[in-house]
Amino acid sequence: MKIASFNINGIKARIEALPAWLDEAEPDVALLQEIKSIDENFPREIFEDRGYNVETHGQKGFNGVAILSRLPLEDVSRGLPGDPDDEQARWIEATVMGDHAAVRICGLYLPNGNPAPGPKYDYKLAWMERLRARAQELLTTEEPVVMAGDYNIIPQNEDAARPEVWARDALALPESRAAFRRILNLGFTEAFRARTQGPGHYTFWDYQAGAWNKNDGIRIDHFLLSPQAADLLTDCQIDKEIRAREKPSDHVPIWITLDA
DNA sequence: ATGTCGTAACGTTTACGA
Numbered sequence: 005m006k007i008a009s010f011n012i013n014g015i016k017a018r019i020e021a022l023p024a025w026l027d028e029a030e031p032d033v034a035l036l037q038e039i040k041s042i043d044e045n046f047p048r049e050i051f052e053d054r055g056y057n058v059e060t061h062g063q064k065g066f067n068g069v070a071i072l073s074r075l076p077l078e079d080v081s082r083g084l085p086g087d088p089d090d091e092q093a094r095w096i097e098a099t100v101m102g103d104h105a106a107v108r109i110c111g112l113y114l115p116n117g118n119p120a121p122g123p124k125y126d127y128k129l130a131w132m133e134r135l136r137a138r139a140q141e142l143l144t145t146e147e148p149v150v151m152a153g154d155y156n157i158i159p160q161n162e163d164a165a166r167p168e169v170w171a172r173d174a175l176a177l178p179e180s181r182a183a184f185r186r187i188l189n190l191g192f193t194e195a196f197r198a199r200t201q202g203p204g205h206y207t208f209w210d211y212q213a214g215a216w217n218k219n220d221g222i223r224i225d226h227f228l229l230s231p232q233a234a235d236l237l238t239d240c241q242i243d244k245e246i247r248a249r250e251k252p253s254d255h256v257p258i259w260i261t262l263d264a
Numbered sequence: 265a266t267g268t269c270g271t272a273a274c275g276t277t278t279a280c281g282a
Contacts, residue, residue: 013282014270038282040271065271066281116282156282210282211268254269254282 005075005102005264006030007109008243009152009225011037011208011255015046021251023050029243031259032074033100035111037154039068046070063093069111069153075100084112086134094131102264105148107233110138112153117174125174128156132183139187142230148264149230151192154255156224157184159194162203163223175224193234195227195260200240207242208255216247225258236262 008031012018015036026034034056039046041062048058051072061082062068071077077098084095097110112135117128135151142149158176161167170176188194196205206221215221229237243257 017270038270118282213265213267215268 005032005100005107005262006259007033007035007150007152007227007262008257008259009035009037009111009154009227010257011113011154011225011253013038013253013255014040016041017251018253019047019050021246021249021253023054025243025246025257026051026054026056026072029257029259033109034072035109035152036070036072037068037111037113038066039070040066041068059096059098061093061096063091066092067113068093069096069113071096071098071109071111073098073100075102084131084134085138087130090131102262105236105262105264107148107150107262107264108142108145110142110149110151112151112155114153114155114157116156117180120172120174120177128174129179129183132180132187136183136187136190139192139228140190143190146232147230148233148236148262150227150233150260150262152225152227152258152260154224155184155226157181157226158222158224159184159197159226163205165204165206165218165220165222170222175222187228191231192228193231193237195229195234195237195240196223196242196258198234198237198240205242206244207258209247211254225255227258227260229260233262236264238263
């Protein structure tokens, strides 16, 4: 089972690049972030015509997540539990039946949190505490769980080309990294680091200042796997070359394969 | 280089978020 995550930075703007990538990469499941669209305006037919089931959790203008899946989706749930007043569309989960395992798949768009300190940073840390609580709940099922998306977290200095630039940024502050580790320490495996070590691996390059041409990137899109999912992991790769295409997102896809 | 991009709206330009 191939599962991809891709922050597309606007479905309208990616109306050509996204289907083109999908046709080449052929993921069984694609988790999308920043669709920046209400559910009614999401162009689901483009994906349904390619054999994908489409589940969206959108809002006007900003944020928004979606799941595309060639396999049937069951028990779809929208919104991260823990704050009924939170109106930002950043979380969706569903169960996918593989050939020999059911996988609970969660797509997330974690708050950016800048400027820090401030109310946006407080919201980020509170959201991460809710994520930790949900992750702990999911572990009790003792079934394969995948939580993937744009975490807006640079886990370590080796995950940035210029870590000094990010030292006081919400993506890299010690409190942000500690909140991310707190989730990992529940027993989750970060799929990319389970298979590839060392610096120079990024999933985001800013549009500004020629960041892509200078390879001035950061690694902020992650797959976290429960122990039962980690047992099934067979590959994890970043589709870096996508960033060099016409009208790219500022993020590139990352994907895993599971023997599920 | 205050350097870019995407979205919304009292829209043809500005504000905001990233």
